[in-house]
Structure formats: structure tokens, C-alpha cells
Amino acid sequence: MNIDETDRLIVRLLCENARMPVSELARKVGLSGPSTSERIRRLENNGIIARFTAELDLEALGYPLQAIVRIKPRPGNMHIVEDMILNEPGFLDCDKVTGEDCFVTRLALRSIADLDPVLLPFHDRAETNTAIIKSSPFRSRMPV
Amino acid sequence: MNIDETDRLIVRLLCENARMPVSELARKVGLSGPSTSERIRRLENNGIIARFTAELDLEALGYPLQAIVRIKPRPGNMHIVEDMILNEPGFLDCDKVTGEDCFVTRLALRSIADLDPVLLPFHDRAETNTAIIKSSPFRSRMPV
């Protein structure tokens, strides 16, 4: 449960490169291989490390544009709209929030021309507000 | 540059578990170890795989709450506000967008009581709009 400086360093190194061999991690944190292995296992079991994953470059995959789309379903359309978001693979993130809007999403686009075709089906059942992302000063930063 | 079904499978498996050994990947995609290694290297160099990373559980780290905060700097405060966002480690994501707001951010919180102390310093230089995240139907999904 308690996480010390060594754990924090292991976590930081694994965030930078999740495929770093245990032996190299061990060297960098100044522990033996088995100890380092054990700590990684503990961090996974504690749930502090949720999973190891590959981050893809959406631009390289043909999605050079992203937008933040806020979606406010009209009365009675909450569930249908949620399903529509789920079934449109361009939506990368979806958060259900308090306040004026109901969903805040991140949408990947092949071009600006793709925006209308994606959002049009929503306009029967929801109001949407779209903001094109010009740049991302940072993404997926960790609170120290 | 061209990505075939095997590459796609490798990418999908690595997204699920970035620390999966090449040998296991090789078995699952039906190739030899070296061929699989070579494909991973190519995917990294193509930029399709941006990086391998550890996903942390913010709740386990003591941040059970998150909020979407939209921030609109008052005239002349753009850069200062951007720096303030950068220097508050609670902000996990920051996107600069077109439209009414200027920044759309994701903020991690230890408790709802932490919201005011974090946002107060902004109120001299920006208008903010906060939406607490009730749930996240999905996060970091990939456009198939």
C-alpha cells in the first residue's frame, strides 16, 4: 500500500518505457533483479499500475485531427446517445459529467470534412458543441 | 508504411499488454521471434507506436475525482494562464482548442474540497467552467 521513492522511480521509468527489461530497471534503481520484479508485481496488484499499454500515434494512423465534442442529449435520449457514442469508433474518450453538458468526448478525424458526417446523426437526439484541437501542451501527464 | 493484418494484431496485443514477451506475441500471430521483433521495431520507427507506457490508477494514487475544466484566459493573459496550467501537477491533459474556450483540461483531485484552491489562482486571469466526471464509459480507445 505504501509507496516509497524507489517505487516512484520504477513507476516513472515504466511510464517512459513499459518494455524496459527488469534487469535494466534494477540497475537504474539500484536493486537486484528479483527485488525489482517483486516491486513491479506489488505495484500491479495494488492497482497503482493499471496496465502496460502501447500508445499509438493517431496522425500516423491517418487521423491528423482531433476535436473535443460536448454532447447534451435531449430529454429521453440519454441511453441512445450513449450507445451512438460507443458505436462510433472515432470517439477516443468519453466522460459523463455533471453540469450543462452530459458527455465530454474526444473525437479523432481523418479530415475536417469528416466532422459533419460523424455528428449529423446526433442532431436529432442531442445538441453538440465542437472545439477543434489546435495543439496539446501535454497529454496523460501524471500527478508527480 | 503499409500495415497489414499481422501488424494490426501485434499492435492490438501490445495495447492490451505492452510487456508481453516477443516469443508469446510471435506464437499468437504465427510468426517467428525475429520476424515479430522486426515488425515491432518497424511499428515504432514508423511512428505508429508512439511509446510503451504504464497506465496508472489515479484512484489508487489518492486522486479519486476528476473534472473537465474549460479555461478562457482574459485578454493578455494567454501565456501566463498556460504556464499556470503547466505548473499545477493536478492537470493531466491540456488541449488548446478553437472556439469560445481556449483550453480544455482534465484535472485530478484528492477531494472535491481541493477544487477551489486549485482554481482560485486562475480567477484573476481567466474564466473557468468545471464539470465533475461522474463516470467514464471509455478512455483511450483506439479507432480500430
Added chain:
DNA sequence: CATGAAAGTGTAGACCC
């Protein structure tokens, strides 16, 4: 893309503080 040998890596058990 596969093979085979060499170098490197991960894991389990015994042990220590």
C-alpha cells in the same frame, strides 16, 4: 521470413538482515 547458436534476461528457491 525461418533457423540455430550466443548473449542476455526472468524466475524460483535458499538464505540473510
Added chain:
DNA sequence: GGGTCTACACTTTCATG
């Protein structure tokens, strides 16, 4: 509880076809 060491099995890499 957490740490190390050693030894063996597995994995990765490099040359080669």
C-alpha cells in the same frame, strides 16, 4: 517483510540461408 545470490529455463539477438 524486504533484500540478495545462484542456477536454470526461457527469451532475444545476430548471423546466415
